[in-house]
Amino acid sequence: MPRIDITFILLSVLCLTTGLVLGMNMGAAHDFQLAPVHAHLNLLGWTSLALFGLIYRSYPALQASWLAKAHLVLSGVSAFGFPAGIYLSIVHERPGLAVGMAFVALAGVLTFFANLVRVFFFSAQSAPSTAGTPA
Template sequence: MPKIDISFILLSAICLIIGIFLGIWMAAAHDFQFAPVHAHLNLLGWASLALFGLIYRAYPTLQASWLAKAHLLLSGSAAFAFPLGIYYSIAHEQHGLAIVMSFVTLAGVVIFFVNLVRAFFFASASAPAVAQPIA
């Protein structure tokens, strides 16, 4: 499996591509009912995943924990499934997926926070959590 930072950044780029295609489709059709889907793809997908990836890149100690893999699994899957759930809510009035994925999104962010606290306050002195220059 690729490094956590690279995985987050690649997933973010996929979300950006899908979000842009959706935005173009909505503009061409003059139908913006799925604007919340577009917004969540761009915010949870592109922006959040890219920031997570850059933070993992800046602080490599964060990647050493199983929490990083759990975070990637939860946030990576939620970035795609939560907008899909919003689509089903709008198009078919089926809210279950959106509700479940909102909690998966929350769980991913909480795990990220726990990993930050672990690395910044409880990491061993041999593995500093300070940012390293990118080579």
């Protein structure tokens, strides 16, 4: 499996691409019923996952725990599952997946928070990476 930071960034670009294509289709059809799906793909997917990836890149010690892998799974699944649930809620009036994925997204954020606390308060490796910066 690739590094956590790179995986988060790759998933974020996949969300951005999906959200962009959805937005283009909505614009071409002049039907914006699925705008919340588009918005959540871009915000929960592109923005959040990219920020997570950049933070993991800046603080490599965060990647050294099972919490990072759990965070990746929870946030990666919810970044796609939550917008899919919103789609089902809007089009088919079945909100169950959206509700469930909201809790998965929350679990991902809480896992990330626990990992941050672990590294920043209970680890000697809390300094940001200086890789790639001139001496």
